[in-house]
Amino acid sequence: MTLRVYNSLTKKKEEFVPVEPGKVKMYVCGVTPYNHPHIGNARPFVTWDVIRRYLEHKDYAVRHIQNFTDVDDKIINAANAEGVTWDIIADRYIKAYFEVMDKLNIRRAHLYPTVSGHMAEIIAMIEKLIADGYAYVVDGDVYYSVEKFADYGKLSGRSLDDMKAGARVDVDERKSHPMDFALWKSAKPGEPSWESPWGPGRPGWHIECSAMSAKYLGHGFDFHGGGSDLVFPHHENEIAQSEAFAGGGPFVRYWLHNGFITVNEEKMSKSLGNFFLVKDILAHYPPEVLRFFILSTHYRSPLNFSDEQLAEAGRGLDRLRAAVDNMKYLAGTTVARGGSDASQALLAAAARARADFDAAMDDDFNTALAISVLHGLAKEINIYYSAVMAGKVPVAGEAIASVQAAYYELADILGLLVAERMGGSPDVVGAAPVQDTTAPALLDLIVEIRQEARAKKDWATADRIRDRLGELGYVIEDSPQGARWKKREV
RNA sequence: GGCGGCAUAGCCAAGUGGUAAGGCAGAGGUCUGCAAAACCUCUAUUCCCCAGUUCGAGUCUGGGUGCCGCCUCCA
Numbered sequence: 001m002t003l004r005v006y007n008s009l010t011k012k013k014e015e016f017v018p019v020e021p022g023k024v025k026m027y028v029c030g031v032t033p034y035n036h037p038h039i040g041n042a043r044p045f046v047t048w049d050v051i052r053r054y055l056e057h058k059d060y061a062v063r064h065i066q067n068f069t070d071v072d073d074k075i076i077n078a079a080n081a082e083g084v085t086w087d088i089i090a091d092r093y094i095k096a097y098f099e100v101m102d103k104l105n106i107r108r109a110h111l112y113p114t115v116s117g118h119m120a121e122i123i124a125m126i127e128k129l130i131a132d133g134y135a136y137v138v139d140g141d142v143y144y145s146v147e148k149f150a151d152y153g154k155l156s157g158r159s160l161d162d163m164k165a166g167a168r169v170d171v172d173e174r175k176s177h178p179m180d181f182a183l184w185k186s187a188k189p190g191e192p193s194w195e196s197p198w199g200p201g202r203p204g205w206h207i208e209c210s211a212m213s214a215k216y217l218g219h220g221f222d223f224h225g226g227g228s229d230l231v232f233p234h235h236e237n238e239i240a241q242s243e244a245f246a247g248g249g250p251f252v253r254y255w256l257h258n259g260f261i262t263v264n265e266e267k268m269s270k271s272l273g274n275f276f277l278v279k280d281i282l283a284h285y286p287p288e289v290l291r292f293f294i295l296s297t298h299y300r301s302p303l304n305f306s307d308e309q310l311a312e313a314g315r316g317l318d319r320l321r322a323a324v325d326n327m328k329y330l331a332g333t334t335v336a337r338g339g340s341d342a343s344q345a346l347l348a349a350a351a352r353a354r355a356d357f358d359a360a361m362d363d364d365f366n367t368a369l370a371i372s373v374l375h376g377l378a379k380e381i382n383i384y385y386s387a388v389m390a391g392k393v394p395v396a397g398e399a400i401a402s403v404q405a406a407y408y409e410l411a412d413i414l415g416l417l418v419a420e421r422m423g424g425s426p427d428v429v430g431a432a433p434v435q436d437t438t439a440p441a442l443l444d445l446i447v448e449i450r451q452e453a454r455a456k457k458d459w460a461t462a463d464r465i466r467d468r469l470g471e472l473g474y475v476i477e478d479s480p481q482g483a484r485w486k487k488r489e490v
Numbered sequence: 491g492g493c494g495g496c497a498u499a500g501c502c503a504a505g506u507g508g509u510a511a512g513g514c515a516g517a518g519g520u521c522u523g524c525a526a527a528a529c530c531u532c533u534a535u536u537c538c539c540c541a542g543u544u545c546g547a548g549u550c551u552g553g554g555u556g557c558c559g560c561c562u563c564c565a
């Protein structure tokens with residue numbers, strides 16, 4: 001099966017062909033660390049984490065680079081407001097970034113290059129752009145001359161004339177074209193600065209990604225992504241810089257952009273002030289619920305956030321988790337063993353789910369459809385579970401193990417159900433298992449006693465035990481095969 | 491003003507021109523001592539509206555309407 005991806009540059013779905021067979025090089029625009037990440041920030045990283053997981057599932061060796069823009073006005077402003085240096089702010093929020101993204105089970109990129117760590121590369125790139133006539137120096141600032149780059153506007157689909165006409169900002173008279181953008185900004189008093197051939201200053205916003213992607217991935221790498229608000233001007237400018245620098249294109253083969261998270265149908269952003277911090281959401285919901293919520297919509301579509309939607313996502317995720325519980329229970333149960341037509345049907349369902357899942361993901365990473373495949377398999381598992389619990393079919397241990405493996409494997413591509421597989425806590429996806437052997441033993445004992453009460457038709461005692469355990473967060477389920485307890489889902 | 495995107499049930503949401511996935515919520519049923527869980531059935535004669543192309547359109551074309559985004563920092 002071939003992977004097809006929607007390329008923002010061509011505005012079409014295209015078959016994915018890597019530059020080098022078997023390898024994928026991807027660069028994802030990271031955050032400017034000046035505040036705690038909000039959930040709008042979380043979407044691209046969950047999305048790219050799944051993209052990477054799926055590519056690795058397809059046996060590609062993935063090289064994943066994601067930057068931190070640690071030299072920036074917003075950081076400088078935050079630092080001045082607090083009376084600390086810029087690096088204190090950047091370090092603090094880089095830590096904050098990792099703290100929540102780790103909880104969301106986002107695998108770390110192979111490298112997180114920073115602007116401050118790549119001044120030499122950035123300056124060298126600017127020097128060449130000047131030497132080649134694509135940039136000019138004015139009073140210690142360096143600007144990129146958009147008119148020198150014939151393809152300017154090809155990503156965002158706009159022409160220089162359109163932009164000149166629609167310019168809403170006061171034009172700096174020193175620029176030769178209103179859309180020319182800064183490659184290097186001369187230092188103003190009190191700002192952090194670095195030495196350069198044009199005097200002390202700091203890089204413009206866009207040049208870092210051109211310089212760092214070139215260093216770590218080379219020219220013409222496979223995937224470049226980020227939020228769709230980065231299409232213009234950020235990515236447009238990156239193309240202009242990198243293709244001018246390299247003397248040709250393409251800078252990037254496939255551009256992928258995720259849609260926004262909205263609140264009341266409006267874009268969630270720090271500047272609008274309508275954002276929810278990830279850490280605050282995680283105080284009320286398990287991280288996996290947020291992750292599931294994000295993946296329940298195709299990455300290019302807008303995703304409206306609300307408490308109700310998140311709760312609904314949680315209930316949908318519970319269904320997937322319940323199927324895991326049922327499989328685990330069957331695997332550990334003592335009911336009669338042996339194969340059956342039902343177990344054959346279950347194995348067939350698992351094989352079908354694998355194929356359907358891949359087909360969904362091959363179609364531009366359709367996670368919403370992939371989740372529905374998982375729901376379909378969950379249903380098959382539950383049908384089998386019901387049949388076993390009703391005493392209609394024996395348990396086929398090998399079938400269960402095989403289906404469980406398939407289920408976990410698919411869930412893992414989405415980065416879900418990690419706690420179920422690892423036996424960890426749902427509070428931190430992927431956390432170390434909590435080994436508490438006493439509580440299960442006690443619960444087994446209590447359930448056993450309750451079964452004796454039930455055998456004597458002492459319903460009052462049986463119900464009291466069930467009610468009291470319910471208050472403690474444990475659910476009792478009776479069946480012809482006996483009673484089982486489980487911890488109530490969050 | 492320029493450029494782009496989206497409109498599918500009560501809610502979320504997928505959908506390759508061939509007769510509307512999945513989830514949540516809701517109703518009924520099976521099972522159960524009662525529950526719970528699970529399962530079964532039902533819940534869009536129809537995909538914003540109007541034309542057109544086609545044997546056939548949620549899917550293509552044109553025109554409306556509404557919403558959103560980018561054009562300024564933004565994932």
